[in-house]
Amino acid sequence: MLAEALEHLVRGIVDSPDDVRVSTKSNRRGETLEVRVHQEDLGRVIGRQGRTARALRTVISALADGEPVRVDVVDTDRRR
Helix, strand or coil: CCHHHHHHHHCCCCCCHHHHHHEEEEECEEEEEEEEEHHHHHHHHCCHHHHHHHHHHEEEEHCCCCCCEEEECCCCCCCC
């Protein structure tokens, strides 16, 4: 449910909603939701000084009912 809610929120922000992908990974610290968007929409999802990303994390944390959840915005263009 959290992944669908996050995907819905992000699709409303970006210019390329068809490129939005949210994947779920579970680990011992809880659930991690990874958000992937079109490269040109990355700044829009992060926002000025990270305000939009912080707001998305706040909403998802409220929906999680106290369960540990982490939201990561993944930069698909950056290579490690």
